[in-house]
């Protein structure tokens with residue numbers, strides 16, 4: 539699979555396999571094994587998903603060489619703060635059965651128990667990220683669900699600019715201003731929940747025409763939309779046939795008019811996630 543280069547010259551595969559809401563042990567382990575055998579080499583995890591041991595088991599049983607995988611995890615909200623990060627990372631490494639992470643992210647910018655001072659909280663948390671990065675335990679570091687002001691807080695006060703921002707991007711939520719800011723600051727965007735609008739957008743006559751025109755499913759069109767915006771989609775399924783479908787997106791191109799349609803599409807049900815609310 540092709541890769542995108544991060545600010546530190548590390549390579550990240552341009553499509554990832556997600557593991558959220560995948561806590562049925564058998565489905566999770568088999569899902570990870572299937573995803574790897576189908577060709578996914580980029581796996582997105584999080585401590586908050588409470589399934590890192592299962593994902594680690596799937597990776598182990600797949601037999602793939604660790605160096606052929608790109609593994610991301612995220613810091614749980616309750617473990618923000620300089621003193622807690624190292625222990626959290628150690629636990630995640632143990633669960634995933636590895637001694638380094640390719641990418642580690644702050645999951646949410648505003649969390650409970652910090653007296654509303656997310657600025658200091660994020661800077662202190664990030665200081666621990668920087669140390670683990672310099673030690674080589676975290677090969678790349680980034681954030682998730684950060685707005686421009688959250689990013690500026692780190693960029694203006696810390697040594698290392700986040701290399702990745704993992705946010706929601708799909709037709710209905712394109713986040714243009716944030717996207718431009720990330721491009722200007724050499725921050726690669728990963729898109730979570732790229733298939734969220736699949737049911738509603740499938741009803742659009744224009745999308746039905748596109749399926750015919752490109753010979754692709756709606757899921758493939760949505761994933762390709764993200765790729766063509768230079769964001770890295772992360773997609774989750776427990777079904778092998780859907781994994782095969784979701785990875786078959788590198789042999790066609792959505793034309794400019796159809797990209798415009800997706801970029802302009804809006805629907806009341808799809809809003810940017812609230813990242814001002816303190817998360818537990």
Ligand SMILES: NC(=O)c1ccc[n+]([C@@H]2O[C@H](COP(=O)([O-])OP(=O)(O)OC[C@H]3O[C@@H](n4cnc5c(N)ncnc54)[C@H](OP(=O)(O)O)[C@@H]3O)[C@@H](O)[C@H]2O)c1
Pocket residue numbers: 555556557558559582583645682683704705729730731732733734736757758772773774775776777780783784
């Ligand atoms: N940073 C964050 O705050 C955050 C938030 C959300 C997610 N994430 C990460 O991003 C990953 C992707 O987001 P997501 O889990 O919402 O993924 P998604 O791929 O947008 O949606 C997953 C859902 O779509 C279904 N699906 C998958 N492929 C399909 C296909 N070809 N046709 C029809 N339906 C299909 C899946 O069902 P089946 O499994 O039944 O196939 C599942 O219900 C997560 O797994 C997680 O790793 C991060």
